[in-house]
Amino acid sequence: MHLPELVEFVNPVKTLCGRRALEHLPFELQSLGACKPLVIRSDDAASRDRLRLLARVLGQAGLSLGDAAGTPGHPGPSDVQDLAAIYRDKDCDAVLVLGQGALVDLAKLVNLTVSAGALDIAELDTGGRGLAGLRPLGVIPTGVPTGDETTGSAALAGKTFRGPRLAPRLWVLDPRVLGDDDAATTADCFWTTVTHAAEAMLGPGANALNSSCAAAALKLAAAYGPAGIEGRATPEDRLWLANGAGLAGVAFDNAPAGLAHRLAVALAPEARQPAGRLMGVLLPHVLEDAMHSGDDHVAGLLQPLAGIAVHAATPQDQRASQVVARLRQLLVRFYLATGGRTPRTLEDAGLAPAALETAVPGGPVAEAPEERFREILAAAWGGRGGDPSPRRHP
Amino acid sequence: MATRWEYRDHGPIREILRCAYLTPMLWFMGRAVAAAAAVDTDVRREFDTLPTPFTFALGVWPAGPAMVVAKGADGRVRYRGGRTAGVDIDLLMQIKHLETAFQMFTFRESTATAFARNRLLVQGDVANAVPVARVLDMTEVYLLPRVIARLAVKRIPRWKPWRTWIGRLRIYWRTLWGY
Numbered sequence: 001m002h003l004p005e006l007v008e009f010v011n012p013v014k015t016l017c018g019r020r021a022l023e024h025l026p027f028e029l030q031s032l033g034a035c036k037p038l039v040i041r042s043d044d045a046a047s048r049d050r051l052r053l054l055a056r057v058l059g060q061a062g063l064s065l066g067d068a069a070g071t072p073g074h075p076g077p078s079d080v081q082d083l084a085a086i087y088r089d090k091d092c093d094a095v096l097v098l099g100q101g102a103l104v105d106l107a108k109l110v111n112l113t114v115s116a117g118a119l120d121i122a123e124l125d126t127g128g129r130g131l132a133g134l135r136p137l138g139v140i141p142t143g144v145p146t147g148d149e150t151t152g153s154a155a156l157a158g159k160t161f162r163g164p165r166l167a168p169r170l171w172v173l174d175p176r177v178l179g180d181d182d183a184a185t186t187a188d189c190f191w192t193t194v195t196h197a198a199e200a201m202l203g204p205g206a207n208a209l210n211s212s213c214a215a216a217a218l219k220l221a222a223a224y225g226p227a228g229i230e231g232r233a234t235p236e237d238r239l240w241l242a243n244g245a246g247l248a249g250v251a252f253d254n255a256p257a258g259l260a261h262r263l264a265v266a267l268a269p270e271a272r273q274p275a276g277r278l279m280g281v282l283l284p285h286v287l288e289d290a291m292h293s294g295d296d297h298v299a300g301l302l303q304p305l306a307g308i309a310v311h312a313a314t315p316q317d318q319r320a321s322q323v324v325a326r327l328r329q330l331l332v333r334f335y336l337a338t339g340g341r342t343p344r345t346l347e348d349a350g351l352a353p354a355a356l357e358t359a360v361p362g363g364p365v366a367e368a369p370e371e372r373f374r375e376i377l378a379a380a381w382g383g384r385g386g387d388p389s390p391r392r393h394p
Numbered sequence: 395m396a397t398r399w400e401y402r403d404h405g406p407i408r409e410i411l412r413c414a415y416l417t418p419m420l421w422f423m424g425r426a427v428a429a430a431a432a433v434d435t436d437v438r439r440e441f442d443t444l445p446t447p448f449t450f451a452l453g454v455w456p457a458g459p460a461m462v463v464a465k466g467a468d469g470r471v472r473y474r475g476g477r478t479a480g481v482d483i484d485l486l487m488q489i490k491h492l493e494t495a496f497q498m499f500t501f502r503e504s505t506a507t508a509f510a511r512n513r514l515l516v517q518g519d520v521a522n523a524v525p526v527a528r529v530l531d532m533t534e535v536y537l538l539p540r541v542i543a544r545l546a547v548k549r550i551p552r553w554k555p556w557r558t559w560i561g562r563l564r565i566y567w568r569t570l571w572g573y
Contacts, residue, residue, distance in 0.1 A: 023491035025510070027455060043400065059407030060492045062456060067404060073396040083401050090401065 008389035009108045009209035011250045012165075013150045017173040017243055022054065025138065028170055032136040034094030038087045040107050043069035043249060050098055050177050058329050066090045075106040076157045084113040094136040097168075098177070100145040105154040110164045115236045138170035140297035144181035144228070146339030147192030147276060167253060171246045175235040178242060183229045184277075184341040186337045189241065191280030192246040193217055194327075197304075198283065199258025200251035202297050203341030214251035220244030220302035226330065230337045260286040262375070267346070270355045279333070281343055281362060284327040285380045289372065291320040298323055325368055345383035411497050417459040419499045420452065422569060423533065424461030424473040429568035430533045432470035434561055436551075437532050440525040441465055450485040450526050451478045454495045455515060473572075485518035485526060498546075501538075505530065506548035536565045545565065 016024045016390070029037060039054065041047045053087040058065050060368055068086055072079050087095070087110065095114075098105040112118075115134040139149050152166040181189075200206065201212040227233045233241075252261075263280035263286075271278060291298045299319035303311040305326060314322050334342040343349040356377040430437040447467050453460025461480055462474040474481065489495040494513045497503040505527065509512055516523050531547040536558070545548055551560075 018511070020494065020497075023494050025517070027490045053516075055404035057491070057493070059404060063408045064403065064405045068399045069402075070399040075397070079399075083542040084395070086399060090403070178405050223466070270501045283424050310451060334558045 004205065004207055007207045007209060008206070009213075009254050011213070011254075012167050012169060013127040013171050013246065013250055014169060015171045015173070015243065015246060017171075017239065019175065021172055021174040022140070025054075025140075025172055026058050026063050027168070028092055029058075029063065029136065029138070031226040032094065032169060034136050036066060036090075036092050037094035037096040037138070038066045038068055038083070038090070038110075038328065038342035039098055039102060040068050040110065042103060043071050046179065047098055047142065048183050050114035050140075053176060054096075054098065054140070059338040063169050066092050067094070072102070072106065074157070075102055076367045079106055080109045080113055080156070083110045084118075087114045092377070094138070096140060098140050098142055100139070100141040100143055100149055103268045104139050104149045104168070104277040105116065105156055106344055107137060107139070108154040108168070109156055109161060111135055112161070112163075112166065124219065127274050132167055136167040138172060140172045140174070140177055141169045141242055142177055143179050144186045144189045144238065146274070147189055147196060147248055150246045151253050153253075157274075168250075173242050173243045173246075175239055178235070178238055180233070183231060183334075183338045186225070186228040186241070187338055187363075188231075188274045188282065189219055189245050190334075191228060191283070192276035193225070193241070193245045194305075195258070195264070195276075195279040195283050196248040196252035197221070197244075198287065199261060200255040200302055201247075201301065202295065203255045203258055205255050205296055210254045213247055213254070216302065217244045217246075217248035217251055220247070222305045227334065228313075229342075247371075249281060258286070259376070263373070266358060267349075267351060267355070269350045269353045270358050271346070273343070273349050277342060278346070278349060280381050281346055281349060282376070283374045284324050284331065287320075287327070288324050288379075289376050291324065295321070302326075326337040337385050346377070347383070351381065354379060406532075409492055410421070412492055415461055416454065416492075416495055416499055418543050420459050420461040421473075423452075423478060423530075423537075424463050424476070425572060426537055426568045427461075427529060428471045428531050428564055429562075430529070430536060431465075432568060433564045434536070435533065437529055440529045440532075441469075441471055443525050444522055445484070448485075448505045449474065449481065449483050450487070450518075450522070451481070451483050451518075452487045452530070453478055453489070454492050455488040457517045458489075458495065460493050469532050483518070485516070485522050487523065488515045489513060489525070490515060501542050501545040504546055504548060505534075536562050 014028065023113055037050065041051060055065055068083055095111045097104050097105050111134060150167055153160060153162040154166055172380060197214040197217040201211050221238050221244040224237040227237045228241055260279050260282040263282050264275040267278050268275040287298050299316065301323045302314060302319045331344050335344045431441050443463060446466055446469060449462060449464040451460055451462045460476050460478050462478060463471060464474045465471050489498065490513050494508065496504065498508050534546045535543050535550060538546060540550065
């Protein structure tokens, strides 16, 4: 393993996972100095049932809660302002989210707004405040998470806020609350988790601390993800996939964003698909490119991805190509399991060849050689790959 | 279009039924610990390893039902009631949630499993918590029929039947009459 001269690793997220994990929440909240959290949730029947359970668990421990329910399809700055006003008016002292995805991003920004004493998100500064300066934020996923919940970034109305302190303090996974989701959403979570974890293990800042976190995430996703996508998931599978997603978010936060992540984020608006879906298409090509460029760390992904037995049985020089082959195999399996909603290629994702130009230099990913991007994107568009001959980039 | 956010307050809940079950259970348990210390040599030996005087409490966080047991300066173990407020406690063990306590005292989750799942808080010297946990386990073995005790403790000690039965009778007698 590469040992850098300086290592920084932070995991501000405390995970409460498993049977009756929710019952630990009142104590954790009170340890963080909170006794009346504002619960942000979407207004639907399933969410109401979960709120009833949460209100009971907190109420039994003598805590109150404020329940803010709404149906924000695409939350905007006005939602942040409204919720921040409710938080202040009702004397809340923490933020909890019953849900995942955009709702968590909204809660992160509400928390930042109320902690900073700001009135508008334009006044927000994500970098300057220490961990102690923010109110506690807890996330209780009710479905398959997107994988971005435990990261220190939040997207709202086309603008991305990123700061080391935006990550939630509590990540609560309780089988009574964590529900099912459709196969394509589960596949998005799987690919986001695998991409974040793999790129954290391969990136220039990879170190023992972050790699162990990323390897655990990769292992959990590989062990419990496919069952969820192919419709044979048990509540335990969902729980551990969500755990993997949370860990991958922490690993992602401690490493620079990798190529597959950045290309997917750049292409997602054009494809009108979640970025996670495109990460799955791009990751095997990015790894193949790294393999051909002589990056021998790709082989290290085989053990968490396929298990120690496969890793041991595969000759050293074949491990990297085995990783890429396995990811491609999963891509095809998920394509079939989701009836084509999870694409195998960028062409399946509805992107025209001309649209690929949005992601090449000059666009959001600008520091690597242009030719390299074009090769990766062209291969991902047509689904080409599997060429075993080594190719060296200048 | 801006989202309309509906707000509702949810206050603390008074769980009368669970408290009505747990309060007498802890009362009985506290008195049974004191009785077991007088009756059983192994329990007595565990108390001898604790400092003198020594007070410990087992209760539900934050202010639920509790039991306080004290070993006095004379070495005698007494039940000190169900209130932890205002009592100088050397070792405070609290179950993190009322529902978890209910699971434990209805023997659906053993004390060892609850410890392993981090459902208990220990404030005080952890070294003293170990003999106290053993005392609680032995008292439960005396109080409960074998089939239920197996759910509550990690391992049933191999005692001679006469020890269990005579000890059980004496502990129940002393617990009920409080001496």
